Amino acid sequence: AIQMTQSPSSLSASVGDRVTITCRASQDIRNDLSWYQQRPGRAPKLLIYAASILQSGVTPRFSGSGSDTTYTLTISRLQPEDSATYYCLQDYDYPSIFGQGTKLEIK
Amino acid sequence: QVQLQESGPGLVKPSETLSLTCTVSGGSVNSNSYYWSWIRQPPGKGLEWIGYVHYSGATKYNPSLSSRLTISIDTSKNWFSLRLTSVTTADTAIYYCARAYRSTTNCPLDFWGQGILVTVSS
Numbered sequence: 001a002i003q004m005t006q007s008p009s010s011l012s013a014s015v016g017d018r019v020t021i022t023c024r025a026s027q028d029i030r031n032d033l034s035w036y037q038q039r040p041g042r043a044p045k046l047l048i049y050a051a052s053i054l055q056s057g058v059t060p061r062f063s064g065s066g067s068d069t070t071y072t073l074t075i076s077r078l079q080p081e082d083s084a085t086y087y088c089l090q091d092y093d094y095p096s097i098f099g100q101g102t103k104l105e106i107k
Numbered sequence: 108q109v110q111l112q113e114s115g116p117g118l119v120k121p122s123e124t125l126s127l128t129c130t131v132s133g134g135s136v137n138s139n140s141y142y143w144s145w146i147r148q149p150p151g152k153g154l155e156w157i158g159y160v161h162y163s164g165a166t167k168y169n170p171s172l173s174s175r176l177t178i179s180i181d182t183s184k185n186w187f188s189l190r191l192t193s194v195t196t197a198d199t200a201i202y203y204c205a206r207a208y209r210s211t212t213n214c215p216l217d218f219w220g221q222g223i224l225v226t227v228s229s
Contacts, residue, residue, distance in 0.1 A: 032213040050212030
């Protein structure tokens with residue numbers, strides 16, 4: 001199975017900052033990667049799919065990039081509501097595998 | 108707007124069978140465009156992909172669960188279900204159902220249920 005390594009596991013940033021979260025796959029996953037936001041007590045929400053396509057209705061402060069084995073989620077102009085845990089998910093090959101998650105705290 | 112809602116018992120005894128249903132409203136499960144999926148999350152931990160069912164009845168399971176797992180679909184009732192046998196405390200988790208959209212690129216999970224906590228305990 002493809003392994004996904006997500007980093008960092010947690011980070012703290014201030015309102016207005018820009019942060020980047022990275023997922024590394026154990027092999028080329030051909031951009032078959034999506035990003036999710038999970039606020040406490042809530043179901044995950046799709047932010048980005050196909051590595052860089054913004055899901056309808058999601059603020060463009062979120063962006064995704066990457067290729068081959070390395071993918072990044074960037075959040076610009078951080079807002080208090082961005083406080084959440086973020087997960088990547090590869091579905092290039094089954095089983096689909098989530099990254100371990102990145103907990104973002106807004107100072 | 109499609110909505111998904113999980114239902115089933117919140118408490119299951121060890122060695123018994125966990126059964127959940129996901130009812131879909133605002134859309135049809137009878138479509139080639141989607142995989143109907145299950146994901147779980149142990150309390151305080153990360154997400155684990157369980158598997159999916161297509162309207163045709165085709166399935167794909169996580170190998171870590173496949174010997175105990177059945178995911179099925181009822182297109183007449185517009186729901187799909189999960190059955191996990193011989194449960195242990197390690198199966199305690201929030202179980203989410205979700206729709207995976209078969210786009211031209213990948214298969215993102217674009218709509219999710221609110222989740223249901225299932226506790227395995229005697």
